[in-house]
Amino acid sequence: MTTDKTTRFGKIEGKGVHIAYGKRRIVENLDLAIPERRFTALIGPNGSGKSTILRTFAALMKPSGGNLLLDGRDLTKLSTREVARKVGVLLQGPVAPEGLTVADLVRQGRYPHQQLFGRWSAHDQEACEEALMLTGTTDLSDRALDSLSGGQRQRAWIAMTLAQQGEALLLDEPTTYLDLEHQIELMKLIKMLVAKHGKTAVAVLHDINQAARFAEHIVILKDGRITAAGEPETVISAETIFTVFNVKTMVIRDPVAGTPLCVPL
Amino acid sequence: MIRLIVSLTLLLAVLVAASLAFGDVSLTWRELFDALAGTGEPDPQSAMIVFDLRLPRVLLALLVGVALATAGTITLAIMRNPLAEPGVLGINSGAAAAAMAVIVLVQDPPVGLLQAAGFLGAATMALAVYALAWRSGTSSLRIILIGIGLSALATAFTTLLSAFGDIGDVQRAMIWLAGSVYDASMVKVRLLALWLIVPVALALVFARELDLIRFGDLSARSLGQPVDLVRGLMIVLVTVLSGAAVAACGLIGFVGLIAPHMARRLVGGAHARLLPVAALIGACLVVAADLAGRIILPPVQLPAGIVTGLLGAPFFAYLLWIRRHDHR
Numbered sequence: 001m002t003t004d005k006t007t008r009f010g011k012i013e014g015k016g017v018h019i020a021y022g023k024r025r026i027v028e029n030l031d032l033a034i035p036e037r038r039f040t041a042l043i044g045p046n047g048s049g050k051s052t053i054l055r056t057f058a059a060l061m062k063p064s065g066g067n068l069l070l071d072g073r074d075l076t077k078l079s080t081r082e083v084a085r086k087v088g089v090l091l092q093g094p095v096a097p098e099g100l101t102v103a104d105l106v107r108q109g110r111y112p113h114q115q116l117f118g119r120w121s122a123h124d125q126e127a128c129e130e131a132l133m134l135t136g137t138t139d140l141s142d143r144a145l146d147s148l149s150g151g152q153r154q155r156a157w158i159a160m161t162l163a164q165q166g167e168a169l170l171l172d173e174p175t176t177y178l179d180l181e182h183q184i185e186l187m188k189l190i191k192m193l194v195a196k197h198g199k200t201a202v203a204v205l206h207d208i209n210q211a212a213r214f215a216e217h218i219v220i221l222k223d224g225r226i227t228a229a230g231e232p233e234t235v236i237s238a239e240t241i242f243t244v245f246n247v248k249t250m251v252i253r254d255p256v257a258g259t260p261l262c263v264p265l
Numbered sequence: 266m267i268r269l270i271v272s273l274t275l276l277l278a279v280l281v282a283a284s285l286a287f288g289d290v291s292l293t294w295r296e297l298f299d300a301l302a303g304t305g306e307p308d309p310q311s312a313m314i315v316f317d318l319r320l321p322r323v324l325l326a327l328l329v330g331v332a333l334a335t336a337g338t339i340t341l342a343i344m345r346n347p348l349a350e351p352g353v354l355g356i357n358s359g360a361a362a363a364a365m366a367v368i369v370l371v372q373d374p375p376v377g378l379l380q381a382a383g384f385l386g387a388a389t390m391a392l393a394v395y396a397l398a399w400r401s402g403t404s405s406l407r408i409i410l411i412g413i414g415l416s417a418l419a420t421a422f423t424t425l426l427s428a429f430g431d432i433g434d435v436q437r438a439m440i441w442l443a444g445s446v447y448d449a450s451m452v453k454v455r456l457l458a459l460w461l462i463v464p465v466a467l468a469l470v471f472a473r474e475l476d477l478i479r480f481g482d483l484s485a486r487s488l489g490q491p492v493d494l495v496r497g498l499m500i501v502l503v504t505v506l507s508g509a510a511v512a513a514c515g516l517i518g519f520v521g522l523i524a525p526h527m528a529r530r531l532v533g534g535a536h537a538r539l540l541p542v543a544a545l546i547g548a549c550l551v552v553a554a555d556l557a558g559r560i561i562l563p564p565v566q567l568p569a570g571i572v573t574g575l576l577g578a579p580f581f582a583y584l585l586w587i588r589r590h591d592h593r
Contacts, residue, residue, distance in 0.1 A: 059486075
């Protein structure tokens with residue numbers, strides 16, 4: 001474990017990746033490197049392949065061609081269990097069995113670390129408690145998931161992915177269906193996990209301004225191709241937004257954070 | 266949890282004792298105790314009734330209940346559909362079709378052949394459903410839809426065959442299919458017990474996998490579960506369990522649906538607790554159904570499958586009713 005610690009950052013790299021649903025090609029020849037220990041946002045219009053790319057990076061879908069590397073190792077050759085030890089995924093609108101408590105949910109995050117006959121260890125317990133603590137869900141741990149608000153539930157799911165103790169965290173539209181307060185709370189949580197706990201976070205986001213404000217690296221996609229990638233300041237421009245989203249905007253400085261802010265014309 | 270297990274076991278013991286005592290010739294509790302313990306004035310006739318006639322029957326009912334409930338609990342987890350039971354995999358219709366085919370093709374078939382055919386039919390159907398539903402991976406919805414389609418086909422085949430069969434043979438097949446434990450023997454009980462040990466133990470070992478697969482394919486896979494492998498294995502367990510139950514005593518419906526739902530109400534969703542409780546409830550249900558079938562309309566013996574059907578149909582409606590606003 002400790003010997004390869006230096007290479008364990010959750011760095012994900014795709015080279016010439018092709019992804020298809022049956023015969024329909026979604027992504028062709030994609031070169032995309034996710035910087036480790038940073039917060040990356042994937043943005044783009046509906047059908048641009050954001051979620052598909054995220055799922056492929058999480059090894060939930062097999063690419064039809066190209067190379068996918070996770071910390072330098074071929075992602076497609078790793079077992080699902082090995083991937084799950086390194087990459088936590090928050091899917092869009094996940095559904096838990098009814099009556100499940102937050103603690104039960106978070107405990108599932110230890111699955112990739114457990115053997116068939118293995119017992120629940122002190123380390124497993126510690127990982128769960130830490131995950132609850134980081135997401136501020138410790139007080140909710142005995143509550144049933146279906147009794148929570150949308151924001152609380154989302155934090156509980158993130159706690160589950162944190163209990164996996166992977167280096168990378170992939171989130172598919174984590175803020176959709178949340179009210180503004182909980183959207184901001186969630187974005188701050190992700191930012192904190194990257195800044196203080198060295199996680200590599202990748203989130204599919206719908207709100208360009210939210211991405212520009214909280215993410216350190218933005219990848220803009222259209223029709224399965226990268227239109228621009230880099231820091232928010234360099235990639236968010238009126239021309240790019242127009243070519244990708246077909247919306248005329250003016251990009252100004254966010255008066256609070258100093259990040260780019262798109263205002264539709 | 267321990268208190269629940271103890272009370273269910275007590276309930277089961279009472280039902281077993283009642284089944285041993287009541288019937289065409291009813292014994293008093295005193296006579297039953299004497300016959301079981303061999304104390305007092307052992308009456309050879311009551312000892313014969315208890316040990317040779319009723320004990321195998323009760324034990325068979327108990328084991329079949331355990332098998333059906335365990336299979337039902339597993340099915341519910343892997344299909345993630347509250348109305349799914351082993352029958353969804355085509356097990357019942359497959360067994361029925363195979364048994365009917367044997368009856369029509371073989372002159373005066375022995376019961377053993379019927380049972381073997383029933384099991385093979387169930388296994389073939391489950392395999393066919395799984396194979397046809399495979400499209401670079403499995404999906405519970407596809408399995409359910411294909412299961413319903415193939416079941417309808419097999420049922421049509423059964424009906425067609427019954428038109429060609431000798432009327433007496435067809436009637437015998439119908440009685441067997443209705444689900445009865447009447448021709449039980451100690452040999453059969455021992456065989457079924459041995460047959461069930463491995464799949465029931467495996468189900469308990471895989472309790473954690475069952476907990477996780479209920480989250481849905483993508484979630485389970487993202488946590489590192491080889492979902493298709495687990496689902497395939499579990500379908501094998503379900504087939505072995507309910508195929509054996511069908512072979513032993515025909516179709517006893519709804520136990521695989523009622524027992525896991527009741528257990529879930531009592532102990533929640535963790536399968537390490539759910540499986541043993543569901544198994545106990547299943548055993549109670551089939552023993553009670555057989556007992557009720559014998560004492561409701563004496564001297565007529567209603568097959569246990571008809572009693573569970575009478576109980577199960579309203580339960581099915583109740584499940585639909587409480588979920589009428591559930592759009593998930």
